[in-house]
Amino acid sequence: MRVGIGVSTEQDHIKAVKEAAGKAIADLNTEKIDLALVFTTGEFSHSLVLQAIAGIIGPIPLLGASSAAVISSQGTLKHGFIIILFSFSESTYFNADCVKDITLETTLSAGVELGQKLLYGCKNARRNLSVIFSNIDTPNSSSLITGLQQKLGRSFPLIGATVPKNTDHQENFLYFNSQILNNSACGILWGGKLKFNLGIEHGWQPLGKPRYITRATADIVNEIDGLPAVNLYKEYFAKEIPELKRELKRISVFYPLGISISEKKEYLLRSVVSIENDGSLVFRGEVPEGSSIRLMISSKESCLLSARSAAQTAIKDMEGKTIKLALIFNSLSRQALLGRQSAQEIKTVQEVLGENVPLAGIYTSAEQAPLDFINYSLGKTYIHNNSIAVLTIAN
């Protein structure tokens, strides 16, 4: 496998495409291009950009997404265009596809459909890994993963990034071939010879006493300890609902809930998306009824340590292998928490992986990955919030 990466921060979008694609082709050093991944900031999300890419690299499968910021070896870019070109050997194969117009009612079936599409032609072959991009904000986002797992297997490694549909003043989209998509999901399924590893961490710590989810449906938690779910935040912050709504973004970033996973010390984080009038809380990801939860808190230091830890996990078992690429899906909440130190996080990852490992990635609203990738005992993929996922890929 060969990988070529091109990055541009040119203001002119077409110039940026030309510059980055030119660099990626030069870096790839072969005429055979099999697949392209594209990560951009929101302002690049228009069809002319995709046309310009196709004009340079030809009609090859292309997937990607836009967000508030992208990640490269240069650091975090608030205006940037990244293209990653792959050229696979005959022993590695892949399939890429997408599902569009996902609604609340069709999230599960969309997951099943995408799983089916990805498996097309790969049924009897050994499949390794799937990377999924999505930009849905229905309050049952876990269903997409559930649907995919129904087809690909519950413990099959799915690594995913959900990009926010809007960030501040910018709309974000998914890219699939020549299409710019909203409310969609697209993915790649890899099989054959491909070595990869994942580290995912968040760095938040539990605070206060445990509580129990007494009524919940998918991503919506109605009651905690028999009381309206919002009471938890009302108690902790001594604020009423209108004030909590005003502070929601800050609360979502800094104080998510942590779901205790019985087999692990680790907590699965859930950030609040909205506060409903009946006192229910909508989270980014499923919160099962009966779960033991705690309020979580973090610090810049703990956040940076978790990024280091994720990177360290991602290079375990990679001795003797040349890491061709490290894909990073990093939560926008971490960027908000770290503030001016957010650049330090990517530096830390680069430092652990080594300066020769090219980085590429995107900032996310949610991440999908198994809890424990190394032991594989908990191979099931979950939705994560406020986490950094580092996926290393080698031959």
Next chain:
Amino acid sequence: MIILLIYALTILPLALLLIYKIQNVNQLRSQVLGLKKSLDDMDEQAKLIVRTDMELNKIQEELDKKITGLYALQRLSRIISMTLEEEQIFKRIQPEYLNDLGFEKAFGFLWDDEEKQFVLHFCLGYSDDETKKIKSFINNNKERCVNFIADEKTLSSISQNNNLITPEELNGVFNVRSFIVSALLPHQNKKGLIFVGTKNAEIVLTEGDEELIKILATQLAQALENARLFEKTWRAQQELEKKVTERTHELTVAMEEVKKISARKTDFVSSVSHELRTPLTSIKGYAAILLTGKLGDLPKDVRERLEKINRHSDELVHMVNNLLDISRIESGRVTMKAEICNLKEIAAKVEDLLSGQLKERKLDLITEISPDANLILADRTQIERVFINLIGNAMKFTPPEGKITIRSHKPKNMIQVDVSDTGCGIPIEAQEAIFEEFYRVDNTINQEVKGTGLGLALVKYIVEAHGGKIWVKSAVGSGSTFSLTLPTTS
């Protein structure tokens, strides 16, 4: 009885066990209550921690925003101050700086006095249609904008009280939720305004933000002012360069004319001198023949007149020869035959040549030739003429018992010879003119002593023809020093 005993024996241990269990349960319940209390206490502490943490996070965010804004302002100030072109100043306001300042939309207008309207100089974050709408809005509300600029204010959505921009205009024209607008006030340039805004409802503007944009406006105004001053200076310099070129051309033309005239003069002097020399030779010859007495004895009066003719003829021949030499050197017809010459020998020869006159005038000639400044590369005959002229002049203007000194030394790559006297000196105003042809200082000695006014001119031509220089230092009554430089043998 037995049954009762058996019953009692069975019940009693059970009762004891029950009492023990109840005690245990009570103990556990008390422990649970203790733990619950601890957990509740811990939770209360957690609440305090969370609230404090939230406050700290807010402060940190505000601080981060301020620092990021200040950095952006500092970088922006630096790059706009690095250009001196008006349009470049505005082009350097890039979206990244704007974002770091907390805004995504911005524009700037400057008032055009000729067109009597505001001209848009930069616009970021707006589509073409939005830009057109803003342009027409600003120019349809000229008076409002001009008054705002005249007030030299910075206003924002938190401080304007809807006086400057109504909520409808904010939404309909400028498409922002929060904004800051500041007057651009260069001292002597087109005035204008800069507007920054954001649609982001979460951004809450502060007075600090207003202050930052005010500083940015001041920096822009300063940069515009600098650009104007630079342009003015540049134009003045261009004008000056043009004038200098014109004058240089005029001078070149005039110089060519002077050269032509000078060449014509040289030719004229040369041919006249030649023409004069032939009859002069005849006059002198005939006078000499008559004086020999071969054509018969001459009466005393006639002899005296003939001797005068002979003497004046000699002077005239000398003068004509000098003129011819000058014109030859001027026209380049004479080339200096450079050879290694010994200054001591030349001085001795000249001293020998003039010893009679020196003795007659009771003058002392001192020669101080330094050993390291003795050898020169020059035309011996011409240099001898230089010395004869200079010492001859010194003799003329130095009263009896006076002193004439020839001194040499080596200042850098040339040898300098100074010929000093203790004579009457030369007035400052005449010190340059004495090297011109036919110039004679107006003093009593010159009125008494005859001279052509060509000697020093000839000396100057000869020295310069050797690549040297000649100058004089003198004061009336304090003698004169003529200094000349000549090439060394190296």
